[in-house]
Amino acid sequence: MTTSRNAADQAIVQTPYGRGLVLRSRPDDIRETQLLEWGDDQPSSSPVSRRPNRAPSMLYSSTPFPSVPVRVGDDVTCRFGRGVVKNIDRVKGSKPSLKYTIELKSWRLNGRSSVLCYVNQCDVVRKHTLSEMDVFEKVELAQSQKAKATGYFSKSKDFDKALKTYATAVDAVRNIQHDAASTNEVRSDLVLVMITCSNNAGTCCIKLKKYEEAVKFAQNAEVLIDALYNQRGKKIHTILNKEGTIDAKLFGEWRAKSYMIIARCRICQGRDEEAVGSLKKAKLAVTKYMDGINNTKNGKTSALEKASLKSLTAQAKEIRRLLVECAEKKKANKKLERKRAKAMFAVKKTAGEDKENGRPPTLTSKSIDRKGDPQSKTIEAPLPPEAKGDVLARQRKCSLKPSRPEGPAKSVSFSEMDQVNVYSCPDESDDDQVEGRPWYSEHKEALVLLGIVAGFSASLLAMRRSFRQ
Incomplete structure (x- = not known):
C-alpha cells in the first residue's frame, strides 16, 4: 500500500542490497534510495565494504521496493496519518494477517490525548529529527x-x-x-x-x-x-x-x-x-x-x-x-x-612556669647591650651546648660541697646565668667570697677583741696625757 508522504516521511524499504531509505522520487519515477546496510556483510578487503568517512552508497531504480517488516516502536504511515506502532496482533482465519495498533501523532484530541487506530497495513518511515x-x-x-x-x-x-x-x-x-x-x-x-x-x-x-x-x-x-x-x-x-x-x-x-x-x-x-x-x-x-x-x-x-x-x-x-x-x-x-x-604569637614560659608544669627549668641567657648592662626588655634564647655544660658543671660542684651548720641555708638558682647573689655558688676565681659567705664572717671574734684592745690603749694614752699636765 502506497501512502502520500511529506518530505519528512521518508520510507524505509527492503532492497536486494539491504535496508534502504527513499530520499526522494524524480518526475520520471526514478527513486533515489540510500543504502543503509550496504557492505556490512562484506570482508574488510572488499572494495564495496563500508569505510570511515566514505560517502553513502546510493541506489537509483524505478522499482517500487516493499516496506521493511514492521516492528513495535517503528514510526509508520497509514491511511489515518503518521503514528507509532504500539502492538502487533496475528489474526487467525483462512488467510492469516496482521493487525497493527498505531498511536497517531499527526492529530490529537483535546489536551494531550492521543488517538489509537487499528489497521492491517502500514509503511515504515524514518523517525523525525528534533527540528x-x-x-x-x-x-x-x-x-x-x-x-x-x-x-x-x-x-x-x-x-x-x-x-x-x-x-x-x-x-x-x-x-x-x-x-x-x-x-x-x-x-x-x-x-x-x-x-x-x-x-x-x-x-x-x-x-x-x-x-x-x-x-x-x-x-x-x-x-x-x-x-x-x-x-x-x-x-x-x-x-x-x-x-x-x-x-x-x-x-x-x-x-x-x-x-x-x-x-x-x-x-x-x-x-x-x-x-x-x-x-x-x-x-x-x-x-x-x-x-x-x-x-x-x-x-x-x-x-x-x-x-x-x-x-x-x-x-x-x-x-x-x-x-x-x-x-x-x-x-x-x-x-x-x-x-x-597561638603558634604565631606564643610567649616562652619562664623557669617558674616550667617547674609548675613538672618540667625541668629552661637554661637561658639574657641579651646584653654594648655597654654590658642588661637591656630593660630582653629576649630569652637557649644557651649554646658548651655554655650549658659549664653551668651544669658549676651547679654539680656546688651541690657536692658540704654546708656548714652555723651558716644560713644555701640555695642555687638556674633561671639566670648572670644573676649570682650572696646565696648563689661563687666563681672559683673570686677571692673575696668563700662558699657564698662574706669574708668577715669567719673572723668575727678576733675583730671584736681587736676593737676592745684598741679602745683600752686609747684610754691609757688619754690618762698619761692628763697626768703630765
Missing part, C-alpha cells in the same frame, strides 16, 4: 530520555551517560513554551520535565565532581519552581495538582532537593557558610509542608500526601545531618585557627 517534531513529540522525547537517564543513574551507575541524557531531555523541551501549538497540558508537562531533569542532572554533576555545573542546574530548577509558585491557582498549577503533582512535592520536595544540591556542592568546595544558608532554606520548605500534612483536618490524608510526607521526613533527616557536618567542620576550623594564632 521536525511538534510540541507533543518533543515532550514525549524528553520523557523517554528522562527514563533512560534514570536507568543509567540507578542501575548501571554510568553518571556521565546519565548526565548527557538528562541534558538531551532538557534541550528537547527548552523552547516549546513559545510555540503557538503549545497547550496548557503541554506546558505542565514541560515544567515537570525541566524541574526533575535539572535536579537529577545536578545530582549527576556532584557524582562527577562538577560542582559549579551542579549549582547551575539546581538554580535553573529553583527558578522554575519560584515562577510556578508565583502562579499558584492558575491553569498550569491547577492541571499539575489535578494530575497528582501536589504542592508538597512541587514546593516542598523538589525545592528542598535543589537547595540540598547547592549545599552539598558548597560543602565540597569548603564554603560552609553558604552551605548552611541553603540548608536553612531547605529546612524551611520541608518543615512548612510537613506541618501542613500533619495538621490536616480530621487527620485524613491521601495516598499522595502520605508518600510525600515520607519523602519530606527523609529529607529532614538528611538536612539535619548536613547541618551537623557543617557545624563540626566550623568548630574544627576555629580550633585550627586558634592553634595557628
Whole structure:
C-alpha cells in the first residue's frame, strides 16, 4: 500500500542490497534510495565494504521496493496519518494477517490525548529529527530520555551517560513554551520535565565532581519552581495538582532537593557558610509542608500526601545531618585557627612556669647591650651546648660541697646565668667570697677583741696625757 508522504516521511524499504531509505522520487519515477546496510556483510578487503568517512552508497531504480517488516516502536504511515506502532496482533482465519495498533501523532484530541487506530497495513518511515517534531513529540522525547537517564543513574551507575541524557531531555523541551501549538497540558508537562531533569542532572554533576555545573542546574530548577509558585491557582498549577503533582512535592520536595544540591556542592568546595544558608532554606520548605500534612483536618490524608510526607521526613533527616557536618567542620576550623594564632604569637614560659608544669627549668641567657648592662626588655634564647655544660658543671660542684651548720641555708638558682647573689655558688676565681659567705664572717671574734684592745690603749694614752699636765 502506497501512502502520500511529506518530505519528512521518508520510507524505509527492503532492497536486494539491504535496508534502504527513499530520499526522494524524480518526475520520471526514478527513486533515489540510500543504502543503509550496504557492505556490512562484506570482508574488510572488499572494495564495496563500508569505510570511515566514505560517502553513502546510493541506489537509483524505478522499482517500487516493499516496506521493511514492521516492528513495535517503528514510526509508520497509514491511511489515518503518521503514528507509532504500539502492538502487533496475528489474526487467525483462512488467510492469516496482521493487525497493527498505531498511536497517531499527526492529530490529537483535546489536551494531550492521543488517538489509537487499528489497521492491517502500514509503511515504515524514518523517525523525525528534533527540528521536525511538534510540541507533543518533543515532550514525549524528553520523557523517554528522562527514563533512560534514570536507568543509567540507578542501575548501571554510568553518571556521565546519565548526565548527557538528562541534558538531551532538557534541550528537547527548552523552547516549546513559545510555540503557538503549545497547550496548557503541554506546558505542565514541560515544567515537570525541566524541574526533575535539572535536579537529577545536578545530582549527576556532584557524582562527577562538577560542582559549579551542579549549582547551575539546581538554580535553573529553583527558578522554575519560584515562577510556578508565583502562579499558584492558575491553569498550569491547577492541571499539575489535578494530575497528582501536589504542592508538597512541587514546593516542598523538589525545592528542598535543589537547595540540598547547592549545599552539598558548597560543602565540597569548603564554603560552609553558604552551605548552611541553603540548608536553612531547605529546612524551611520541608518543615512548612510537613506541618501542613500533619495538621490536616480530621487527620485524613491521601495516598499522595502520605508518600510525600515520607519523602519530606527523609529529607529532614538528611538536612539535619548536613547541618551537623557543617557545624563540626566550623568548630574544627576555629580550633585550627586558634592553634595557628597561638603558634604565631606564643610567649616562652619562664623557669617558674616550667617547674609548675613538672618540667625541668629552661637554661637561658639574657641579651646584653654594648655597654654590658642588661637591656630593660630582653629576649630569652637557649644557651649554646658548651655554655650549658659549664653551668651544669658549676651547679654539680656546688651541690657536692658540704654546708656548714652555723651558716644560713644555701640555695642555687638556674633561671639566670648572670644573676649570682650572696646565696648563689661563687666563681672559683673570686677571692673575696668563700662558699657564698662574706669574708668577715669567719673572723668575727678576733675583730671584736681587736676593737676592745684598741679602745683600752686609747684610754691609757688619754690618762698619761692628763697626768703630765
